[in-house]
Amino acid sequence: MTENTGTRFEDGSYPADLGVKIEAADDAQSRLVLPFDERNTMFGLVHGGALASLVPIAAHAIAREPARAVTPPLRTVSMHVGYVRAARKAVTVETRAVRRVRELGFFEALIRDADGHAVAHASSTVSEAEPGSAPAGSPPLSDPPEGGRGFVAPADEAASGVAGAIRAAMAGSPFLSRRQLRLLGMRRGAIEMAMAPAAANLDGGGAMHEGAVLTLIDAAGATCPWTAVPPSPGASGATIALSAQLLGALPGDELVARAVVRARDARICWTDVTVAGGASGIVHAFGTVVYRFSEKNGS
Incomplete structure (x- = not known):
């Protein structure tokens, strides 16, 4: 592995905002460091989104074979990450x-x-093919069912309380607040959230x-x-796995995520997300x- 200690992203892009540093990289492996900085945390821990972000950043840092001459x-077309421990210190990703x-x-x-x-383990598949102008075979997202009502701002007091708690948690997370996320609407078992095309969310080319x-x-x-599952006092939880498929070149405009709970038991919840x-x-x-919900959370 070629040592390249101290190399940082200096283009003002998303990796630069995280403070990612490339310690070593060649065409076979890479080693990157994510500092333990308040801007990358939620509730004093490195946010799972920051950890997941290291997977494509590290894979892309691995140099292409010179003979391939790929321009x-x-x-990243597919990836999976499993979280095994919370991170309270700087982390290193070796890929x-x-x-x-x-x-x-x-x-x-x-x-x-x-x-x-060990904090997380991951696998990813990366394409070097030239992307098209738009993801192939991805029609516009249709409105959700339930009579076309879609995701609406909660009207009843209980739902409004949950929405308020969600907004407060996002605002209180340095990492998520830097991403400029907004809760657009919710109903039981479903939520809609937007991410602004802020400079700190973009790559060097101006796309998300x-x-x-x-x-x-x-x-x-x-x-x-x-x-x-509305939270009870002292309730908590954590993401234990995340899988994602990216369908092509990403835009430089606002993105909206729709999440729907597909199944759950007393402790674990499976949620599908469309962006x-x-x-x-x-x-x-x-x-x-x-x-995964903590033991303190009610059902």
Whole structure:
């Protein structure tokens, strides 16, 4: 692995906002560091969206083989991350290329904290193919069922209380507040959330960064369960797994995530998330978030 200690993203993009540093990278593996900074936290822990963001950032940092002479930008088409421990310190992600087949690269990553404890493990598939102007086969997102009512601002006192708690939690998270997320509406078991095209959410080319999209999926998917199981005093929970599929080139406009609880038991909730352009309605990503409630939470 080629040592390149101290290299940082200096283009004002999403990785730069996180403070990601490339310690080493070549065409086979990479090592990146995410500092423990308040801007990357929620409730004093490194946010799961920041951790998930390291997966594509690290895979893209692995140099292409010179003989391939590939010029299009790298694009993550699929990834999965499993969270095994909360991070209270800086983390390092070590990623290796498992195989390259035609335009596809397959990668494995392990994220550890400063003490060497495993925080998350991940796999991803990256494409080097030139993206089209719009995701193929992704029609505009249709309105949700229930008579066309869609996602509406909660009117009853109980729902309004949950919405207020969700907004307060987002505002109180340095990481999420920097992403400029907005709760658009909710109903029991479903939520709609928007992410603004703020400079800190973009890549070097002005499009939404893949890490920002993963953060939106995580935020919507981890918030949605609380609309189905209102929190009791002292209740908490955490994302234990996130899967995502990105459908092509990302826009530089506002994105909207719709999350729907598909199944749950007393402790675990499975939520599907669809991410589309706020104005166009074109679907750009799908995701599934697996969320685990703490023992204190009521059913």
